[in-house]
Amino acid sequence: MAEIPSTMRAAVTYDFNDIRVAEVxxxxxxxxxxxxxxxxxGICGTDLKIVSGVYKGVWPPELPFIQGHEWGGTVVKVGANVKKLKIGDRVVAENHKGCGQCIMCRRGKYNLCEVARTRDKAYKLYGHTAPGAFAEYASRPESILHVIPDNVTFEEGAIVNQGAMSLHAYRRCRIEAGDMVAVIGPGLVGLITLQLARAVGADRVIVVGRGPRLDLARELGADVVIDYTVGDTVKQIRDATGGIGVDCAFECAGTPAAVNSALGCVRRGGRVALIGMTGNKPVELNTDRIPLDEIDLFGVRSSPNAYPELIKLIAAGKINVRKLVSRVYPLEEINDAFDAFRKREGGAIRMVIQP
Ligand SMILES: [Zn+2]
Ligand SMILES: [Zn+2]
Structure with a gap:
């Protein structure tokens, strides 16, 4: 095993819109x-928001900061209390580490750890409030590292974070065999949610978006693709479901229009998962449908207890993540990768940095 150096290269966010590679x-x-x-x-949509200062003072709490929360790598050193992991293990990392003591953590909802509201170091959100992985090395507690089998590459491993969020959304929203499902927003989470819906026996999966991502959605198993730029989204979804609407809608776009479409397109008694965030943009909403049609609304945050199962689904080929990695960049070209992702070049789904 190669000697571990004392310094490493890392992409450091020195200021908003100012990332530079440095020796740290x-x-x-x-x-x-x-x-x-x-x-x-991987570079996440949240990374674009963090670097542009949308969550100033919170994510990150202070600058300079190392971002990056969707990643995998090889264990090179273990602490004295590490029990299962060993040097050489290939792992992927969760980004939420709960305090383990509060009522939410004790219920297994460590994504909602109560300590998160404070600056208590017992709770960490890596890549947001604690150092991320746009770097050669990163340290994490054993409890949030998961071993991946040899047939899952690190690039595929970088997709597990978002894939596990889709799995959490699916568990919250309870897709059942034969359900009609709408996925609004064919980004990474949307395209994995589409595949999960297929894998669990949805009858019809409708994906809403625009541009080349819709072709990819079709390739990955969408029965119907809807371009929201050519007409009313809710009407198009209703037309595709015999006027009824879908059983479950997954809002994965994080725009006010997508939130409205998700609420509007489910049938009576339908279920809606809100996964995207509008970045503090207000949403004007007519909520009468929620009581009148008993619509269930589920907020979905992160991916508690979902990594192991998602890794199994990828390893078994039930979810194709290979097609979702658009391009791999060396660490030095991280700004090019951010720019290309920002512009959605060629319908880019995920740009991945290889330190
Ligand atoms: Zn992310
Ligand atoms: Zn907690």
Whole structure:
């Protein structure tokens, strides 16, 4: 095993819209942590928002900061209290680490850890409030690292974070065999949600978006694709379901219009999962349908307890994530990768950084 250096290259966010690669210390590890050599780290829509200052003062709490929360790599060092992981294990990392003590953590909802409201270090959101993985090395507690089998590459591993969120959304929204499903927003989460719906026996999956991403949606199993730029989305979904509407709608776009479409397109008694965030943009909503038609609304945050199952689905080929990695960039070209993702070049789904 190669010697671990004392410094490493990392893409540091020095200021908003100012990321530069620099030499920084390799992270120290706590007794319950492992040091991981980063194999690949994806750029998320949230990263674009963080770097442009949308969540100023919160994500990150202060600058300079290392972003990056969708990643995998190889364990190179383990702390004294690490029990299962060993050097050489290939792993992917969750980004929420709950305090383990509060009522939410004790219910398994560590994505909603109560301590998160405070600056208590017992709760960490890596890549948002604690250092991320646009770097050669990153340290994480063993509890949020999951081993991936050899047939899952690090680039595919970088997709697990968002894929696990789709799985969490599916569990919240309870797709049943024979259900009609609408996925609004064919980004990474949307395209995995589409495949999950297929895998669990949805009858018809409708994907709403525009441009080349709709072709990819069709390739990945969408029965119907709807371009929201050519007409009213809700009407198009109703037309595609014999006027009834879908059983479940997944809002994965994070726009006010998509939230309205999701609420409008479900049938009576339907279920809506809100996954996207509008970035503090207000949404004007007629809520009468919610009581009148008993619509269930589910907020979906992150991916508690979902990594192991999602890894199994990818390893078994039930979810194709290979097609979702658009392009791999070296760390030095991280700004080009951010720009290309921002412009959605060629319908880009995920740009991945390989440190
Ligand atoms: Zn993300
Ligand atoms: Zn907690």
């Amino acid at each position: 210390p390799v992270p120290e590890i706590e007794p319950d942590e492992a040091l991981v050599r980063v194999g690949a780290c």
